[in-house]
Amino acid sequence: MQVGDKFPDFILPDENGEMFDSRMLNGIRYILYFYPKDNTSGCTKEAIAFNDVYTKLMIRNVPVIGVNADSAGSHTKFREKYGLKFKLLTDKEHDLMKQIDVWGIKSAGKEGIIRSTFIIGKDGKVEACWYKVKVDGHVETVYDTLKSLMQ
Numbered sequence: 001m002q003v004g005d006k007f008p009d010f011i012l013p014d015e016n017g018e019m020f021d022s023r024m025l026n027g028i029r030y031i032l033y034f035y036p037k038d039n040t041s042g043c044t045k046e047a048i049a050f051n052d053v054y055t056k057l058m059i060r061n062v063p064v065i066g067v068n069a070d071s072a073g074s075h076t077k078f079r080e081k082y083g084l085k086f087k088l089l090t091d092k093e094h095d096l097m098k099q100i101d102v103w104g105i106k107s108a109g110k111e112g113i114i115r116s117t118f119i120i121g122k123d124g125k126v127e128a129c130w131y132k133v134k135v136d137g138h139v140e141t142v143y144d145t146l147k148s149l150m151q
Contacts, residue, residue: 001100001129007032007120010096012067012089015075020065020089026124029149031057031064031142033117033133034102038070038078038088042135046115047084049139054085062146067091068113102131117142119149 001007007022014020033050035043050064057064067089070078075088094113097103102116115133118126119142128145130138 001118001126003126003128005126006124007118007126008096008099009124010091012091012096013072014090015072015079015088017072020087025063025120027122029062029122029127029146030120031062031117031146032067032120033064033115034067034097034113035115036068036113038068038074039081042115043068044078044082046133046135046138047078048082049135050086051082051084053139053143056143057146060146060150063087065089067096069094069097119146121149 009022011019011021035046037043047066054064064086066086069092070090072090075090078084079088091097094103097113102114104111104114106112106114114131117130117133117138119128121127127149
C-alpha cells in the first residue's frame, strides 16, 4: 500500500469477538496500526502512546484501531491491563496483513507482522503510511501528519 491507494475493505473480529466491518468507517478518516503481539514491550509502548493521544484524535473524529493475530481474549486482557480505549482487531489468518504487505519476512529472517501504520482518508484511500515502524516517537509523527492533513 502506498499513499493514494484504495485501502481494502475488511471484516475482522474485535476484542469482544464481534465482527468489525471497515465499511462502517466510510466517510471517516481513521488510523489503522499493525503490531506484532499484545503485552510485549514495544507493542505495549506503542499502544499506550496511541491511548495517550486518543482524546485528541476523537475530538477530530479520527478513531484509531490496532490489528494483530492475537485472540479476542488476549486483546481484552491487553485493553483492560493498560486501559486502552480503542478497538483491537484479530487477523488470525493474516489475510488483510498479506493483502497490504504487513505480513512478511522480518529483520530476524522469520515471517511475521511488520509493524506498520496507515492513515485512511474519508474516501477510503491511504493518506499516509509507515512500514517497519520504530516505536519511539512514532505516534507523535502520526499525530503531526494527521494535523497537517486536516489543515
